[in-house]
Ligand code: GDP
């Protein structure tokens with residue numbers, strides 16, 4: 001029995017797509033359990049690059065089952081666009097290899113409109129969301145007014161729920177924000193059509209996932225975003241609206257915690273963040289720009305330049321604790337090659353004391369000064385290394401520091417975006 005979780009351990013974009021694709025070669029099922037098409041997961045196979053937003057990263061293998069869980073917020077328009085994009089790249093998708101939860105919440109046009117309006121209304125305090133309607137959709141879920149995939153399967157139920165929702169949303173859009181209302185008929189027709197196309201994919205995925213685990217198949221849970229974007233433990237309110245840590249798997253895929261057999265935290269060898277919010281080890285100098293250009297740090301979903309900084313071990317230690325990580329997968333260690341010295345943050349100095357956890361209050365976090373430990377860099381390019389022994393001694397020392405500080409072993413070192421550019425050290 002195997003149910004294995006892959007999670008982002010920083011602020012997203014750690015390389016979860018690449019690591020999921022790598023581990024998926026020996027798995028049977030890949031499940032997305034939270035987030036939506038705010039995610040942008042890149043997988044490179046040979047000379048082809050695939051950018052996935054909603055479809056799980058197991059889709060590139062012909063024989064894997066892919067599941068969109070109930071914890072995901074699903075924009076059907078975005079899903080169908082992604083399916084078309086993948087079909088053009090010769091990826092076959094059918095109800096044979098993709099299942100969608102009947103309990104997943106639907107992202108509606110008014111969620112996207114409200115995401116934009118609310119961000120503009122926040123002015124200089126905007127979150128820097130992806131604008132995909134994620135926050136407003138999860139708000140409706142918790143408020144218990146959301147529309148779910150199963151509602152689309154019953155036209156009369158969908159009609160009533162859309163009428164109720166649109167009345168309230170149009171009041172907010174017009175009376176609070178002075179913008180134009182949305183039209184019922186066009187949304188209704190559009191979504192009824194989506195429902196017909198979705199129908200063959202729709203299942204009770206808790207039942208399916210449970211059965212697969214019980215039957216001895218290997219199930220992977222592919223996280224989106226990262227632990228510092230978690231709605232409870234991230235840098236709130238500069239977070240996403242879902243539970244990005246391991247606990248989110250049980251809720252978002254409908255399985256119990258006792259079934260989970262392991263969790264790998266994906267972390268870049270440095271830190272990046274898109275959107276606003278605190279970032280203790282951010283670099284505003286030439287080194288930060290160098291990392292951005294060398295690492296091609298531009299968002300997959302929005303194209304925004306990612307903010308870059310040194311590796312923050314306080315964050316990794318917190319991620320290991322929050323998700324009970326059994327190992328780390330460290331990516332992009334190749335990107336740092338060429339820097340004479342590299343730094344890692346081993347503590348935050350706050351009010352004269354050094355702490356090794358992320359404080360809840362943003363006011364306290366803003367006061368935190370990073371305590372750095374400096375390491376010798378590695379000048380040799382390492383993208384061709386395929387074994388741990390082939391890595392330069394200085395890179396190994398850097399990796400050992402991560403293991404020591406977080407008390408968590410490293411199972412994978414990634415030295416490039418390609419499937420083969422992966423050093424598997426799970427046996428060490
Ligand atoms: P995700 O959202 O966590 O799946 O990550 P993204 O796809 O948004 O961003 C990670 C980027 O780094 C992608 O362009 C990957 O192709 C790339 N990548 C992943 N691992 C490595 C690595 O080890 N080295 C290099 N150079 N690039 C990598």
Ligand code: IMO
Pocket residue numbers: 008011012013014038039040041127128129130131132133134135223224225226229238239240241274275276
């Ligand atoms: P993957 O899965 C990086 C960030 C946004 C913003 C905040 C809230 O590719 O790692 P939202 O649209 O979710 O309400 O935006 O979260 N964000 C991500 N940053 N990678 C992601 O996904 C992200 N998904 C959301 O930039 O700061």
Ligand code: MG
Pocket residue numbers: 012013014039040041042300
């Ligand atoms: Mg990404």
